[in-house]
Amino acid sequence: MQKLSRRDLIRASAAIVVGFSLGTRANAQDTAAKSLDPDQVDSFLAIHRDGSVTVYMSRVDVGTGMLIAIPQMVAEELGIPAERISVVEGDTALTPDTGGTGGSAGLTRGGVEIRQAAATARRALDKSGPADRFNLRSDPKAPLKDPSTYTVVGKSLPRPDVPGKCTGRTAYLQDHTVPGMLHGRVVRPPAIGAKLLSVDEASIKAIPGARIVRSGNFLAIVAKDEWAAVRGARELKATWSEWKELPGSDRLEQHIRDTPIDKDQSIVGKGDAKQALNASAKQLKATYFWPFQSHASLAPCCAIADVRDDSATIWSSTQGTHALRNNLTKLFSLPAGKTRVIFMPGAGSYGGNGNDDAAADAVLLSKLVHSPVRVQWMRHDEHGWDPKGPAQLLDLRAGLDANGHISAWETQMWVPTTTPGVRAFIAADLAGIDQDHAQSPGGVMNNADPPYPVPHVSVTAHWVKTTPLKISNLRAPGRIGNAFAVESFTDELAAAAGADPVAFRLRGMTDPRAIAVIERATQMIGWQPRPSPNPTRGVGRGFAYVRYNQALNYIAIAMEVAVDGKTGKIAVRRVTCAHDSGLVVNPDALRNQVEGCIVQTLSRTIHEEVKFDQSHVTSVDWASYPILTFPEVPAIDVAVLNHPELPILGAGEGATAPVAAALGNAIFDATGVRLRRAPFRTVAFA
């Protein structure tokens, strides 16, 4: 292949009048000519006269490093510096729909498509020279650069969004305004299913410009002044009916066992686990529980909607602009083909937090008051009403043979079933608009079998029909709870066999990548082989290993803890992690994600549980739903094992999976107490 120098490309591109040098604020006529066909190179890339390049992607950067990783991948294929590449993300009028953000798939199912478009573009420029537009299908066979010659991919280039964030210059969604915009605040019912009986309009008479908006049970305040909207929503008096149909979080485990089952499904069936269990020399069983948890985004969700007769524009921090556009258009009868959702950055969302619901609130309000409306939730709306990561219940049984090897394993899990359609919007339910009430827990059956050579394994999912609280994807859905159970129980088996927990796991293991991460993480922490618990009480170390989704990332985590004998307080002192996700595009950005996975999951494991009574969620702020604070944060060392010759596996969530088990195992080592329910909070031991 003839090599195209950077100068050639810039010269060539001077003649390429692609003409989409639009920001995200482009107006409707500017966007009309932009190709959105995901098969077309022009949909993903525009090369401008000055040699700069714009990339268009439907997947968005939610603090995850996509804004540098994608330019690095494109820069590598085009042979230009990454700094010349800017990204337009999540705009239904500008970006081709290659799916929403999630599942650690920003690079594996978004970036690789853009990379292929760039490789196709490069080949066209090599062959035919300049052109007005590529008008070219992205060719899956267009040759990619040989990874051994990479000069941009694999480098820790700084993220372009960080300087703005650190100097207050980044325009977040929360900072955006549109002319004539009103501020909206929602007034949710005090009980989830309560009906609005009456509203006392006089109760907010003293608040200037505050206006009550009601549609069925949907209640809100709008005002030109944001503080008037806040005070109006806070002080508005309304009467609601009683509603007490939740089981209460205190009896959640029994409630899950009592919930009707949609279907039972065999997830893994290898050998004859039942027979082998009965034949085993030693049998263990245990029940593990993972609670409802909140996305607990640092910003309450926000959205701006400008709904007019002939068009609608919605600004949102949603992770799925295109799906949101389609769902809102259908549900609120917005102008078909003239409804646009534009992503703007917000606080980390970690999956399907309340952003889509806030967008629906804003759309409904904009329709009702005929003005653009900005809705921002209050803290209690966020904690109280974001869709939750579901609770999980797992019954485990396993057998050891006479040599202390795992001979049989059985997992039975109770997890929410999947029903087709769209997750219901709160606003539509309250306003009495007919809609889907789909439930999509998101791959919660993964990582429920031991990643070790066990001859007889059975994993069964009992898909329960309903959940007390509405659910959605929360970072690594199900995998954290499952790996907590599986890797803690593996530790229980190692202890029962009197074996060192790491040596026990390595028995019979043959995959060199698995062995590499296990050895690396344990070397980094200075692991000394011995069985748990530690003869010295109060301090301990723990280990866990996960291969994410059975076939993706290899992650090993070791940690040291101290547990206070008087207060029971858990102090995580040090965490080491070895992480293999194939080709690494940006090692430092990846490390940032892995560190975040570790800290966030320590938080979820030690502190987090959504509490609810029979009417509503009662953990509605940071005092009742605490998360990890600075004094509790350990030292963290992450080893990134790069395999440039292998496919990218994504790194946004894998490292969450082993954290809870590694901590539980370390606490067992320190105290002899086995924790099988999260959150751990404190540990009582003698």
Place this chain on the structure above:
Amino acid sequence: MYCSHPHRYGSLVYHRADADVEKSVKWNVSGEANMPTYNFQVNGRAVSVESWDPSQPLLYLLRNSLDLHAAKFGCGLGQCGACTVLLDGKPVRSCLTPVSQAAGRKVTTLEGLGTPENPDPIQAAFIAEQASQCGYCTNGMIMSARGLLNQTPHPSPDQVKQSLAGNLCRCGTHTRILAAVMKASKA
């Protein structure tokens, strides 16, 4: 660097620190005449803002009247720290600070510390350490750290941890934030 937005509520009177009233933009949707005015300094400049409610938190006036968006609404309860600004050099939660309490005092926001081209040493250290993911907490982290280093220029890591105990980060960027503050303290 400030500009008024006529579509925003409230009125804004800009002063130069050394001059009398120069320019006045009055626009009051509530129709109330003569709303109380609060005078204070923001990032070295004298400002007057009007508010119909003396208990209105400073945060809303910074964001909506003065167009300073770095301080963020996170909880409105003083629990998360995203709204932190400096009042006479000390970190406060602007979501709980009534505008009446700011009168006559000096407010510093993240915009006032430095720019991407000329950052404050803490901002520079945060950028060098890539100590931000979503960045929504970053304002509070840097402003709280600035308050700490104003008082204690060379803190121990434990002092940094304790002084940031009321600043929440949901993305889990803590170890980088600690490294950045320590780096800035040695700069």
